[in-house]
Amino acid sequence: xxxxxxxxxxxxxxxxxxxxxxxxxxxxxxxxxxxxxxxxxxxxxxxxxxxxxxxxxxxxxxxxxxxxxxxxxxxxxxxxxxxxxxxxxxxxxxxxxxxxxxxxx
Numbered sequence: 795x796x797x798x799x800x801x802x803x804x805x806x807x808x809x810x811x812x813x814x815x816x817x818x819x820x821x822x823x824x825x826x827x828x829x830x831x832x833x834x835x836x837x838x839x840x841x842x843x844x845x846x847x848x849x850x851x852x853x854x855x856x857x858x859x860x861x862x863x864x865x866x867x868x869x870x871x872x873x874x875x876x877x878x879x880x881x882x883x884x885x886x887x888x889x890x891x892x893x894x895x896x897x898x899x
Contacts, residue, residue, distance in 0.1 A: 796877060798893050799867050802850045806841030810848070810874060813838040817874050828890050829878040832868075840872030852898045854879075854891045863887070865896060 800811050816838040823829040848867040856862045862883060868876035881887050 795865060795890060795893055795896065796867060796874070798896055798898055799848065799850050799852050799865065802898055804849050806843040806869075806872065809839040809841035809872065810869070813841075813874050823878070826886055828887055829876070831876050832874045834873045838873070841869065843869060843872055845870045845875075850898060852896055854881075854895050855897060856895070863891070865891070 796817070797811075797814060800807055800814070813834045816834050816836045817832050818835055819830045820833045821831040823831070846869065848869060850867065852865040852867070853861055854863040854865060863879060863881040866876075866878040866880060867874070868878065877890075879887055879890055
C-alpha cells in the first residue's frame with residue numbers, strides 16, 4: 795500500500811521509496827485501529843521534507859466505486875512514521891483496504 799502511494803512523484807518521494815525496504819510497523823494506534831506507527835530501521839536516506847503528511851491524495855473506494863475513506867502517510871523529520879486509515883462510515887474498518895481500492899493522485 796505504501797508503495798502505491800509513493801508511486802506519485804513529489805519532492806522527497808525518491809528518498810521515501812528507498813526507505814520501504816527498511817520500514818517496520820512498531821505499534822497500532824489503538825486496540826481496534828488498523829492505523830499504525832512506522833519506524834525506518836538501518837541507515838536509510840532522509841527525505842528533504844518537513845514532519846507531516848505526504849503530499850499525495852489516496853482515497854479508498856468500495857466495490858461500487860463509492861468513496862469510503864482515505865489512507866494518509868505520515869513522515870517525521872524526513873522518515874516514514876505512520877500509516878493512517880481515515881474512514882467515512884459509522885463503523886471503523888477491521889483491516890486495511892486492498893491496494894486495488896486505492897485511488898492515488
